[in-house]
Amino acid sequence: MQIGEIARRTGLSKDGIRHYEEMGLIASEPRAAGSRIYREYEPSVIDTIERVRQAQSLGFSLKEIGPILRAYAKNPPSREQTVRFLEDRLAVIRSKIADLRGIEKFIRNKIKQYS
């Protein structure tokens, strides 16, 4: 598969895909085309990209996701590990929510003052 199709199927731009590849999140087989080299992807990278996006939505950076993907591929974590992991993330998300709630409250108070 060429980069364009991966892009269409994942919604991630070509630049984004190349970026993921540079970051070591996905891999391609170089295919010679005249004097040039084109990237040839296996369809499975689509799944990988989707997993990456999920991990991102959990608040991980791409740099963190690389090791995670690799660890996962080598030996999928136990249920317990997974649960612990998810609970950690839950805590992170909740603290972000708490921060935003603080801001929300701040704004509401301001509005009260002004109206």
Added chain:
Amino acid sequence: MQIGEIARRTGLSKDGIRHYEEMGLIASEPRAAGSRIYREYEPSVIDTIERVRQAQSLGFSLKEIGPILRAYAKNPPSREQTVRFLEDRLAVIRSKIADLRGIEKFIRNKIKQYS
């Protein structure tokens, strides 16, 4: 006041202060020192920096904050304008909260699945 004192009083690093200045958020009087020029700040920039930080916490980028500061200095907005403005921000914050809640729910479901 020199940059170091501003930094100490605001918690913003010297680099950060120079950055704010480049962005046009604060100003300094150049003061000659031998063959060099040092920045000399008025104490009021401390307040300005604090206002900038507040605006940031409301979700504004530095680029947006410049015009806001200037507009505010020229003619402070009416109560109505202020309220409308704050309500907009409130909406933004709330939608961010909603996004995070979605993620929270997602993680909670995952945890249920696994445990």
Added chain:
DNA sequence: GTAGGGTGTGGGGAAACCCCACAGTCAAGG
């Protein structure tokens, strides 16, 4: 006069891409 603190500029880096230009590849159509 030298040490120690402050300050200046310039440059590189981080995050996760976007966007543009220029150029080569390839298949279809005339």
Added chain:
DNA sequence: CCTTGACTGTGGGGTTTCCCCACACCCTAC
């Protein structure tokens, strides 16, 4: 056979909010 159009590659710059050097100069105190 050649052109056209869609696709791809690389290289470079830009975004945002600073951080972190390195090197050099300023000034004060001892």
